[in-house]
Each structure stands twice: as structure tokens, then as C-alpha cells.
Amino acid sequence: MATGGAEAQPAVFDRHSKRLQRNRASVDPEVGQYEMLKREVAWRVCDRVYDIKRSFPRALDLGAGRGYIGEHLDDEGAGELVQLELSEGMLAHSLPEGRDQHLQVHADEESLPFAENSFDLVVSSLSLHWVNLLPQALGQVHRVLKPDAPFVGAMFGGDTLYELRSSLQMAEIERRGGFAPRVSPFTEVRDVGNLMQQAGFNLLTIDVDEVVVAFPSMYELLEDLRGMGESNAGLRRQAHLGRDTMHAAAAIYQSVYGNEDGTIPATFQVIHMVGWKPAPSQPKAAARGSATASLRDLGEQFNPTSNPVA
Template structure:
């Protein structure tokens, strides 16, 4: 019997090349990474615990270290240590983490996991690297990200070529976040979605930012380059469908924030089924009617 692994959605080599290019330009468009780092640090400020051994698996580790340094939580968190090389950050979970099992108090992975071919597997590796009762904080782009760009590129390519390829990555649904953490073995999983709209003067300005971030298309397989007529048509469609009164165009981004703990016996446990001592009708303050037989 032939063993099959997770589907190959992203090209890791192409992603590594995009990351290498973005390392020189990320300062031009680091607002998503900065916002993700701020979200993670806010979670740490609300968690009155010490995390002596901290690991940073982010695609661009700098923003988290900077946000932590300016936070009240800095004295409770060890200096975040980047792990792995660019190829590890380009394909999270593809190779074993270079972290001893059960050795980290805190693992942070910002703006990286949406490029994982095996997201549950990548999360499971992180959970195994944590000490019992260790904390994971992660962010990834969610399903609503670049919905406008996805729509106009598809329509423009269909019109120019009679067929269209996927040009924007398939991002995870934010509502699935807690379930993904639970599947990977995390306790007390929490997920929420931070939505923001960024306004650009035109489509080319948006594309420049995506290139600076390293967030352009790395889907696996042969990708036909977009021609100038396709891009020009997409720019017109974007302005027609989504343009605002001042001529600028909006781009939607969703940052899915994840938090989960490595299991530990001290953590709250759900009550066993059937152990409740209060009827649901009493808790809801409603009158319970008996079954009526016809």
C-alpha cells in the first residue's frame, strides 16, 4: 500500500524565494506583521505568567521582539529565540522542529502558518515542543483576506484568456481555528479574527505591498504569468466594483489569532457527561413542557 502525505498546496522553494526577497523590503509594508505582534503581546500582558524559554517561529521574527521590548510583559518573557532557517519558515511543519520536545515555555508563530501544507501537523509539532502548560500564540491569514483581489483577477483572466488559475492562496477559515488547535492536542484553545481594511491608490500599490511582505502567489504547479492586459483589466474592475469616492481601493485582510496550551493536569477539565445538577430549562429560565403524544 502506498502511503500518501498531506496535499501539496504550496511550493516551498518558491515561498523561500519570496521570503528572501521580502527580507530586504519588509520595512516598507510590515503593518500586518506589526499588528500580529501587537496582538500576541497583548495576550502575554493579560497572562500573568513567566515564560523563561521563548521561541519565535515567525516568518519575520523582528516585529514580535520589537513589540515585546516595548511591553510590560518583557520582564516575564525570555528573549525570543528564532529557530530554523528560511526554508523552515517557508514551509512550516515540513521538517521536524529544531526544538527538543517539552523544552519551551512559549512558542510564537506569526504570519507563517498559512503557508503550511499540513497545518494540523505543524501545530502538533509546536505542541510537542512545549513544556506541559506551555503557551502557543500564533497568527495566520484568514479566509476573507484579499477577497476583492481574488474576484477581480479571476474575472479579468477569464475575460482575457477564457480560463483562470488560482492567484490568491486558499486561507483557513477563522472559525476553524479553535478546532485546529484541539485536533493538534492543545488544551483551552482560543481563536478570534482581527479584520482590517487597507486603502490603496491603485492595484499596483497593493501588489507592491504584497511583494514587500512576501505574500504573493506560491501555489504549487505551473503558474502562467499575468499579462499586462490582464492586470490592466483587473485594475479597472477593482476600481469599478470596489472603488471609493476619493478614488482609492480597499483591500481586506483577516488575521486569525490562535492561543492554546500544552496539556497539564492543573488545567480546568470539562465535567463528565451526565454530571450536571441543574436542568437546562432552569438555567435558561423557561418553562419545560412534557412530551405530547398524538
């Protein structure tokens, strides 16, 4: 994921391919069986929204997919929920449990077609890790938010699918003497706070979940990634990987990371972020040097040198 300025960083992802991947996933007859993780993370995002004790008349779901946020965010959480999605197929095959389908917008998360100060809340679940210029995207989120309005988001972090990445690399080195990137890059946790501050957000909260899912083998994992629309969309990706290399990678995965029951684990690191657009009414840190008590005095108060017990 690109994290620098627009002039300094070339594109990392093929957004057209990502749209096609999502479109294909949306028409899969078994699409529902691949959505467990997306629905679970969307629920966790909404849980963080409900921790904010205020109402949001108008909210934006950025990268809505088939409406996973709308499945959990009711009218009390958001009066209106505008749902923006890159894939027209995802919008056309929304979840039956979704909401506000008349407010769906087919557009790219990298270019928001909304006026400044349009929304009381912006949420995003498992979409921003496919954005080429994350600082620019966060800056647009900041632009469309009203002052003193929050952004609540989640995206995959740098440790996501590390088992798959390592197994593929070891297999290619063994069989070919080198390797090509087979798993898309993800933003590191340590960078997210700085990127949000650069975009203008304050009162930040960043935390991390790790979701580990067991699969019978590497092949079922790859099938699930395709079904989720989460296959590699890097511009430098190589489409072909020989059958012998695939078999070697599956064997390495099982040998190095396999569970005792014969399954393999797949780790999804989910970075949760909450940030607020500044406003004059927000609490501010006290000025440096304005403290009226010394930490040394407090230490002496709670750790007296004499024993008070006779």
C-alpha cells in the same frame, strides 16, 4: 493551505520559492515601508500573551521574519526568545528594535529542530498560512511545548484578499475564458479549532480580526505584497499574466470594490488562536450529569409567575 494528513494531501506551496521571496524582501531598501501590517499583527499577538498572567522563561517565535514579535515582547514577557525563520535574509536584516539575535535559528517551520517539552510559550505571527501541512506543524508546536504551556498564534484566513482574487478571476474569464489561481489559498476560520484539537491542544480561543488597508490602485497592492514577501507561492501558480488582463483586473477592482475617494480596499482576515498543551493541573469540565441544579428551576426563580409588587 493543506489541512489533511501527510499521506492524503500533496504539497500546496513551493517552500523554496517562499524562502527566496522573503530573502528578496529583506534586502529591499524600502523594506520598512512594507512592514506595517506585520508589525501591527505581531503587536496584537503580544497583547494576547500579556493577557496570560504568568511569566515564560523560554519562548519560541515560529516564523519570526525580521523580529516583529521581539519588537514587542520584552524580558518580562519572555526571558529568552528563540526566533526561528525560513529566510536567512530576514534573520540577517533583523529590526534594530529586535532582541535576542544570538538565539536566531535558520530552519523551516515545517520541521522544528527542538526537543520535546523545550518551551514555556510558542508564538507565531503571519507565518503558518504558508505551511503545507498545518496539522503536522501544529503537532510539532504541541510537541516542543511543556505541559500546561500555551501557543499563541495568528495567520491569514480564507477571506484575505478576496477583492484581489475576485478581480483577477473575473478579468481572466473575460479575456481568456478561464482562470488560474493567482492568490494563494488560506485556511478557513471554521477549520482552525478542529485542527488545533487534532494536534492535542485544549482550552482553545479562536477569534478573527479584519484589517482593511486602502491603496491607490491594484498595482500598489501587488507591490506591497512583494515587499512583504507575501506574493503567491502556490506550486500551481502561473508566472505570466498578460498586461491587458492586468489592466482589466485593475479596472474591475476599482469598479466593483473601489472607495468613494478613488482608493481601493484590501481586506486581510487575521485568525488569532490560543491553545494549551494539556496538563493534569488544568481545570476540566464537570462530568456529564453531575449538575446539582436544573435550568428549569433557575428559570422559575428569576421569572416568577406572581407579581411581587403590591
